[in-house]
Amino acid sequence: xxxxxVIRERFRxxxxxxxxxxxxxxxxxxxxLCGDRIRIECRIxxxxxxxxxxxxxxxxxxxxxxxxLLEMAVGKSVEGAASIQPSALLERLEAExxxxxxxxxxxxxxxxxxxxxxxxxxx
Amino acid sequence: MTxxxxxxxxxxxxxxxxxxxxxxxxxxxxxxxxxxxxxxxMQRYYERSHANVHRSIHTLGEEATxxxxxARDAVRSFIGARFREEIVFTRGTTxxxxxxxxxxxxxxxxxxxxxxxxxxHHSNLIPWQMVCRERGAALxxxxxLDGGVLDMAAFGRLLSRRTRLVAAxxxxxxxxxxxxxxxxxxxxxxxxxxxxxxGAQAAPHQALDVTALGCDFYxxxxxxxxxxxxxxxxxxxxxxxxxxxxxxxxxEMIKEVWIDHAQWNDLPWRFEPGTPPIAEAVxxxxxxxxxxxxxxxxVEAHERELCRLTLExxxxxxxxxxxxxxxxxxxxxxVAFNVEGIHPHDGAALLDERGIGVRAGHHCxxxxxxxxxxxxxxxxxxxxxxGAAEIERxxxxxxxxxxxx
Numbered sequence: 001x002x003x004x005x006v007i008r009e010r011f012r013x014x015x016x017x018x019x020x021x022x023x024x025x026x027x028x029x030x031x032x033l034c035g036d037r038i039r040i041e042c043r044i045x046x047x048x049x050x051x052x053x054x055x056x057x058x059x060x061x062x063x064x065x066x067x068x069l070l071e072m073a074v075g076k077s078v079e080g081a082a083s084i085q086p087s088a089l090l091e092r093l094e095a096e097x098x099x100x101x102x103x104x105x106x107x108x109x110x111x112x113x114x115x116x117x118x119x120x121x122x123x
Numbered sequence: 124m125t126x127x128x129x130x131x132x133x134x135x136x137x138x139x140x141x142x143x144x145x146x147x148x149x150x151x152x153x154x155x156x157x158x159x160x161x162x163x164x165m166q167r168y169y170e171r172s173h174a175n176v177h178r179s180i181h182t183l184g185e186e187a188t189x190x191x192x193x194a195r196d197a198v199r200s201f202i203g204a205r206f207r208e209e210i211v212f213t214r215g216t217t218x219x220x221x222x223x224x225x226x227x228x229x230x231x232x233x234x235x236x237x238x239x240x241x242x243x244h245h246s247n248l249i250p251w252q253m254v255c256r257e258r259g260a261a262l263x264x265x266x267x268l269d270g271g272v273l274d275m276a277a278f279g280r281l282l283s284r285r286t287r288l289v290a291a292x293x294x295x296x297x298x299x300x301x302x303x304x305x306x307x308x309x310x311x312x313x314x315x316x317x318x319x320x321x322g323a324q325a326a327p328h329q330a331l332d333v334t335a336l337g338c339d340f341y342x343x344x345x346x347x348x349x350x351x352x353x354x355x356x357x358x359x360x361x362x363x364x365x366x367x368x369x370x371x372x373x374x375e376m377i378k379e380v381w382i383d384h385a386q387w388n389d390l391p392w393r394f395e396p397g398t399p400p401i402a403e404a405v406x407x408x409x410x411x412x413x414x415x416x417x418x419x420x421x422v423e424a425h426e427r428e429l430c431r432l433t434l435e436x437x438x439x440x441x442x443x444x445x446x447x448x449x450x451x452x453x454x455x456x457x458v459a460f461n462v463e464g465i466h467p468h469d470g471a472a473l474l475d476e477r478g479i480g481v482r483a484g485h486h487c488x489x490x491x492x493x494x495x496x497x498x499x500x501x502x503x504x505x506x507x508x509x510g511a512a513e514i515e516r517x518x519x520x521x522x523x524x525x526x527x528x
Contacts, residue, residue: 002472002476003469003472003473003528007528008528011528012528033484034467034468034483034484034485034498034499035484035485035489035492035498035499036466036498037498057498058466059466059467059468060466060469060528061469104468
């Protein structure tokens, strides 16, 4: 099942969708395959991800992945959050993702890493 | 008997069951399926006649050459070209456009202009961006009117003495819009510009007469035309091809070679460097023969009816947005749409769960997507083997999409 109950639930009722006022870290990127764009903003307190939000224009898999990812990241150290592995994310999504849609899962991960590493958004 | 009832038994792949349902293949604009006649012709060629063409002085080499050149004659007659010298085999539409772009590059001067349209596939845009950058020429684009048709008045204003080439799609790969190509050719040539038509989405769906069209170049792919991948056709008006320097070099395209220079071969081989796609030409030959037997007029009428049925079915479904002309007379074999709240990639994946294959995404036409203010669409496209019952299955599945996630 591509669209697991976790994906459907997180797509319909995201818990971390939105934006932060004056975030400490922010990054956005596009999936070149489909043109999807996702932005992640974080508040960092004492070296930990205290708050995080995502928004953008994306498919259900990407949106759900971002939502689950931020739930995993909040409370972790910056290094810990930046080193979350795709396999951990896939496990939480409880979905059989085909290779063609893997980028939908991993885009939020690379965007979060970009934010935490303080990368500049390419224009 | 309808065209699909007649042709379906020829397409072995159509018996596949996808996710527990009989396959409904509605992605022929990306690549069509192949009839047994094409597959068997290629297999027969490999099993009986394969050798390299043109230089082998032995039975198989001579046979292969004869077979390869016979494919050229078949294509010439299929598209209404006057001379076999006008038919250049390429690797596909993209390759054909690049062959022309490389050849035209050397005649561009700084300040010259190339005109494309806002609805071009990236394949008919990027090669022109590249030559313009290289030669200091400027790229201009004909804008779209809201109905998904070209703004021909704006095209008239864009044309000038600086225009050296006009490159336009015959049929939009997204909107299905049939562009007024005779008018484009007439206006372009009046200004002394070369005119290239991208026929990737037109050649599979209607009878062609490139001579009557009067364009300098017409390009299309084999694999969208029931033929194999890896081969395409570049039609070039003989008078135009004769004036062009080949942009790509290698064997085959030469007559005599010295260490520091060479004499180019005659047309059409001058533009076919290296060993050509021989088996693919055999497959393409079988494909155009197959279509010829069906009759392109009948193919066009059948697909127009599928287009009409799809438009009619989808426009009654709440939450569906259609893109491009609504009049099936102005549209060829492709319908782009979106469903409210459903990302096109999710839509395509959900349709696939019901055995229905459609295209989703930007369709390699990002400037067009930007013009429409969207990131992508779903697209159903048709070929000779699609039937009315499949359109019903599509409509039922689309109806179920809203609220499916």
